Amino acid sequence: MSIYDFKVKAQDGSEVSLADYKGKVLLIVNTATGCGFTPQYDELQDLYDEFKDKGLEILDFPCNQFGGQAPGDDEEIHSFCTGRYGITFPQFSKVDVNGENAIPLYRWLTTQTRFEGFGLSPMAMILSGVVKKTDKDYKNNGNIKWNFTKFLIDRNGAIVARFEPTDMKKLKAKIEECL
Numbered sequence: 001m002s003i004y005d006f007k008v009k010a011q012d013g014s015e016v017s018l019a020d021y022k023g024k025v026l027l028i029v030n031t032a033t034g035c036g037f038t039p040q041y042d043e044l045q046d047l048y049d050e051f052k053d054k055g056l057e058i059l060d061f062p063c064n065q066f067g068g069q070a071p072g073d074d075e076e077i078h079s080f081c082t083g084r085y086g087i088t089f090p091q092f093s094k095v096d097v098n099g100e101n102a103i104p105l106y107r108w109l110t111t112q113t114r115f116e117g118f119g120l121s122p123m124a125m126i127l128s129g130v131v132k133k134t135d136k137d138y139k140n141n142g143n144i145k146w147n148f149t150k151f152l153i154d155r156n157g158a159i160v161a162r163f164e165p166t167d168m169k170k171l172k173a174k175i176e177e178c179l
Helices: 040-054 074-085 104-112 122-134 171-178
Strands: 007-009 015-017 025-031 056-062 150-153 159-163
Touching: 025 040, 025 104, 025 171, 040 056, 040 074, 040 171, 056 074, 104 159, 150 171, 159 171
Parallel strands: 025 056
Antiparallel strands: 007 015, 025 150, 150 159
């Protein structure tokens, strides 16, 4: 199975094949509009502006599974993201990324990668405490831990890296390597 075998639901409800993105570097992100990490939309848009002409696509999947921080329907979420953060990268329909209702793409991503930790920042320490309350074994499974977890996919469809929400510093350098 490859990333290009998956189909996802666009924000307008239509089906999109990830095969449409063959040859592109993909950054797949589960997002939320009411999260402490929501300002990462600015950084993501900056990355998109800088690298879209070189082959980067950011695929945004809103998700309400972490603290109920993505309320609203697809249109409300999209309106917020374009109005507040000016995003221009593709945004898909709201999804589940963990559990029995997780979309197949995320089931695959989480079985192909490991959680490597949140790092040592103050926000990382806070997030570890929050996540541990709902998943005591969180350090030992590939489940998505919180909003703004990112997966970097190279031009051949291979997963290059997984970035937890607390890790934006290494992301740009890894994207540049892939481009």
